[in-house]
Amino acid sequence: MNIVKEKFIISKIYGAFYEIYHPVLGFSNAVLKGKLRLAPKEERHPFVVGDAVIAEKTNEQEWMIREKLERKNFLARKSDPSDTHVLCANVDYLLVLASMIDPYTKDNFIDRCLAACYQNKIEPIILFSKIDLVSEDDVQERMEKYQSLGYTVFGYTFTEPDTLKPLLTTLQKKVTYICGNSGVGKSTLINLLTGKSLQKIGDVSNSTGKGKHTTTNSTVVLIDEATILIDSPGIKEWGLLHLTPGQIYESFPEFHEAQRNCGVVGCCMADKNCYIKENLDTIEISDDRILSLDAMLGSLEELGRLKITQFTRKRRR
Numbered sequence: 001m002n003i004v005k006e007k008f009i010i011s012k013i014y015g016a017f018y019e020i021y022h023p024v025l026g027f028s029n030a031v032l033k034g035k036l037r038l039a040p041k042e043e044r045h046p047f048v049v050g051d052a053v054i055a056e057k058t059n060e061q062e063w064m065i066r067e068k069l070e071r072k073n074f075l076a077r078k079s080d081p082s083d084t085h086v087l088c089a090n091v092d093y094l095l096v097l098a099s100m101i102d103p104y105t106k107d108n109f110i111d112r113c114l115a116a117c118y119q120n121k122i123e124p125i126i127l128f129s130k131i132d133l134v135s136e137d138d139v140q141e142r143m144e145k146y147q148s149l150g151y152t153v154f155g156y157t158f159t160e161p162d163t164l165k166p167l168l169t170t171l172q173k174k175v176t177y178i179c180g181n182s183g184v185g186k187s188t189l190i191n192l193l194t195g196k197s198l199q200k201i202g203d204v205s206n207s208t209g210k211g212k213h214t215t216t217n218s219t220v221v222l223i224d225e226a227t228i229l230i231d232s233p234g235i236k237e238w239g240l241l242h243l244t245p246g247q248i249y250e251s252f253p254e255f256h257e258a259q260r261n262c263g264v265v266g267c268c269m270a271d272k273n274c275y276i277k278e279n280l281d282t283i284e285i286s287d288d289r290i291l292s293l294d295a296m297l298g299s300l301e302e303l304g305r306l307k308i309t310q311f312t313r314k315r316r317r
């Protein structure tokens with residue numbers, strides 16, 4: 001008997017059951033081979049959405065996953081020292097969906113997402129949603145802040161689907177993981193981009209203005225066979241315990257020029273002879289970005305932490 005083997009990506013995980021995707025064969029159900037059921041040390045699950053696998057056909061309806069292929073990249077969150085949560089693998093973009101209101105996405109949430117993808121060389125896209133509910137000036141101000149730092153930024157509202165056209169062009173033939181707080185409109189966005197109502201949409205709570213965690217599993221949804229979106233459950237915060245203070249500094253474009261002058265490969269934030277610390281007054285960075293950086297470093301450990309007071313003292317001199 002001929003053994004049929006194909007390369008797929010994991011498109012959805014339901015407990016021990018898997019859905020896998022192949023550009024020609026489409027979506028199929030799959031199960032795991034015995035030893036593959038063990039999660040790698042430090043990870044929650046044996047596989048994540050986006051993982052590339054080799055699967056063997058067992059019957060008309062089902063495939064057996066035989067082998068996990070090496071990851072090109074992955075995105076992880078770590079809020080607890082003993083628990084790394086790998087969110088997805090093999091993606092081209094991290095789309096950070098930031099709602100202007102109901103719920104308001106804090107800049108610090110965006111900055112954490114940017115730091116998480118910087119180390120894995122995954123390109124971020126920032127999309128401000130619900131722009132119909134606030135003034136144009138407010139939208140402009142938030143978009144310009146990140147555009148001026150060199151990021152790709154868009155704004156959109158479901159009341160004017162044409163506002164999605166520039167984003168749709170950017171996403172062509174790419175794999176994009178969409179993240180954001182609950183209720184920012186991730187599933188709404190995916191339904192609009194695909195033109196299908198595949199993802200369930202939930203209300204935002206009237207009393208708290210927050211979402212109700214409608215999406216519970218990460219899921220691949222296709223715009224076409226090569227343009228892949230991954231919907232994800234809303235998250236409150238992106239824990240960065242897997243990064244060092246130096247890696248967080250490196251994710252801030254404001255420091256890139258100083259890092260080039262530093263001469264050390266990779267930001268080490270050495271206590272002595274640190275080029276950045278010695279040249280703080282020449283670095284252009286806004287106070288709200290320093291506060292955001294400080295909050296991120298503060299959630300790691302004291303080492304390498306650069307207090308806002310240290311900055312202001314040095315600048316006022």
Ligand SMILES: Nc1nc2c(ncn2[C@@H]2O[C@H](COP(=O)(O)OP(=O)(O)OP(=O)(O)O)[C@@H](O)[C@H]2O)c(=O)[nH]1
Nearest residue numbers: 157158182183184185186187188202213214215234
């Ligand atoms: N006014 C306005 N409301 C929007 C817009 N986009 C989404 N919404 C509403 O926001 C609410 C939440 O949308 P969802 O798409 O379920 O949000 P989500 O990010 O997928 O939420 P979780 O699955 O809980 O993480 C729904 O009531 C949507 O109708 C928008 O552009 N403008």
Ligand SMILES: [Mg+2]
Nearest residue numbers: 186187214215
């Ligand atoms: Mg959702």
